[in-house]
Amino acid sequence: MTLDELDRIALQFRLLGEPLRLKILEAVCDRPRAVNDIVAAVGATQANASKHLSLMAAAGLLSREKRGQSVYYGLKNPLILRVCALMHAQLKG
Amino acid sequence: MTLDELDRIALQFRLLGEPLRLKILEAVCDRPRAVNDIVAAVGATQANASKHLSLMAAAGLLSREKRGQSVYYGLKNPLILRVCALMHAQLKG
DNA sequence: CCAGTATATCATGTTATAATCATATGTCCA
DNA sequence: TGGACATATGATTATAACATGATATACTGG
Numbered sequence: 001m002t003l004d005e006l007d008r009i010a011l012q013f014r015l016l017g018e019p020l021r022l023k024i025l026e027a028v029c030d031r032p033r034a035v036n037d038i039v040a041a042v043g044a045t046q047a048n049a050s051k052h053l054s055l056m057a058a059a060g061l062l063s064r065e066k067r068g069q070s071v072y073y074g075l076k077n078p079l080i081l082r083v084c085a086l087m088h089a090q091l092k093g
Numbered sequence: 094m095t096l097d098e099l100d101r102i103a104l105q106f107r108l109l110g111e112p113l114r115l116k117i118l119e120a121v122c123d124r125p126r127a128v129n130d131i132v133a134a135v136g137a138t139q140a141n142a143s144k145h146l147s148l149m150a151a152a153g154l155l156s157r158e159k160r161g162q163s164v165y166y167g168l169k170n171p172l173i174l175r176v177c178a179l180m181h182a183q184l185k186g
Numbered sequence: 187c188c189a190g191t192a193t194a195t196c197a198t199g200t201t202a203t204a205a206t207c208a209t210a211t212g213t214c215c216a
Numbered sequence: 217t218g219g220a221c222a223t224a225t226g227a228t229t230a231t232a233a234c235a236t237g238a239t240a241t242a243c244t245g246g
Contacts, residue, residue, distance in 0.1 A: 010111055014111075014233095018103055022099050036192065047195080051194085051195085070193085138207095188245105189246085194239100197239105202233075204230085206227100209226080212221105212222085
């Protein structure tokens, strides 16, 4: 495993290391949703949620699509849900 | 998913969000190893490695066993390797 | 064009986490 | 017991990350 690879993997893990971001994942896990909607679902400030969404999209975790005056964020790769589920399971084992 | 659960999952992810700690996991993935040995394998300061090892053990990621004048750290639950492998795969997909 | 709604960004204060150096603790053996 | 080796801890500094409030940009309907 190269150093660069480790760095990128670590970065991905760090992205998941924030409760608010996990909540966001939960919010968009079955369908893309507008920022507005996500903000309400996770109970965060618009500015704060927006920042996390940008970050996650930039990291390739979320997809971003502008439709009308809203922006829809969705899961880029459902595999990330398995990662979360595995980690959840690991906590109990 | 309760808030407390999210917090704990996030904490676990944050633990994996450090390249040095991933290296440590790699170093002990097939057998427990002494701190001394791990330090050499990952190329870190003794103090720094020790701190990370303590942290990971406290979080339930690693097992800790004192044998003679050495302390052996090993994987507590091999499931964590699957989490890492999945994340690695996710990066490419 | 204007008002309103939706989203993003910027500046700032604060907290959290990591690396380092020095030092302490503990264990073994001569 | 003293000295060498292995590990842990404490204090300090540096850096990264988050939350917030204010503001900017973009789109839409009237």
